[in-house]
Amino acid sequence: MPSTKDQYFSFLFLLLTSTPILTSAALCDKADKSALIAIKSELNNPPGLSSWTSNTSCCTWKGIDCNTTTGRVTYLDIFAQNISAPIPPSIAKLTALQSLNAPYNQFYGPIPPFLGLLPQLTFLRLDGNLLTGSIPPTLTILNLLLAGNRLIGPLPPSFAKANFATVILYDNQLTGDASFLFGRDKNLNALYLQNNKFSFNLTNVEIPEVLDILVIDHNEIYGSLPAEVAARKWLQFDVSYNQLCGPIPQGRYTTHFGAKRFGHNKCLCGPPLAPCK
Known part of the structure; x- marks a missing residue:
């Protein structure tokens, strides 16, 4: 059965990639096709991209969607193709790309x-790969999914x-302050930071009005929980x-998520944990 996170990713992906598919070979942008x-x-010519041939429209290829008016490529899907390579530099030529899905x-x-x-990119999913190094400062993309890398x-x-x-x-193995995301x-409506080494004071952060998913367990976050977390209708919540x-x-x-989502902290107390002394 798919996990809650996978279901969220699937919903987010469908919501953000609902662009029409172009079937007319005449409107396939030549520069994008070359890219x-x-x-x-x-x-290295993976089998999953065998439909990408020069004698057919790039807008009919597997994993490709195009703008119906311009023929520009707006969506590139390279999902679970067992590809071992660096991120292809020629993606930089797809300047109308809106969604890159390559987990x-x-x-x-x-x-x-x-x-x-990339001027129109709003969805970048690269989770579940072997990517290393730091996150580039340019990656201020609306929907940024980089989980499960190095x-x-x-x-x-x-x-x-x-x-x-x-x-x-x-x-990942990310460190330091993440409080400026708040x-x-x-x-921001969904924040997953769990299983890293983030360390910052949560006491005075201001929770975004639209945030309904906060999963920050297994880090080194300190301070106290802001009072405003009690009033939210959280879809997911974990600070353990x-x-x-x-x-x-x-x-x-506190009742809905139970002790498991609050436990194993320095000295959090009160329901659903032990009473405060």
Whole structure:
């Protein structure tokens, strides 16, 4: 059965990639087609891209959607193709690309900064690969999914002013401060930071008004839980295995999620954990 996270990813992906598919060969953009042929070569011609041939419209190829008016490629899907290669540099030529979905491969090496410079890209999913190094400061993309890689270091300062809706970075080796992702007026509605080494004071962060998924367990986050967390209708919530302290703000969420989502902290107390002394 798919996990809750996988169901969320599937919903998010369908919501953000509902662009019409172009079937007319006459409208296939020539420059984009050349870029895709180059991408296929840079990926060592994997079997999953066998439909990418020069004698057919690029807009009919597997994993490709195009704008119905311009013929420009807007969507590139390389999902679980067992590809072992760096991120193809020719993706930089797809300047109308809106969604890049390439999880569950074996992409290795650093994340190229050019991905964040694609002018229309709003959805970047590279989770479940072997990517290393730090996150480029250019990756201020609306929906950023980089979980399950080997990324290290702190988040770029540029993320403080980014307009994120979804940030999914769990299962990496990221460190330092992530408090600047928060902010009452920000549009962030889903934040997954679990299983990293983030360390920051949660006490005075302002929870975004639209945030309904907060999963930050298994880090080194300290301070106390902000009072406003008690009033939210959380879809997912987990602050376990951190260094948090003090009384748990009481609300329906404490009963709904139970002790498991609050446990193994330094000195959190109150229902659903032990009473405060």
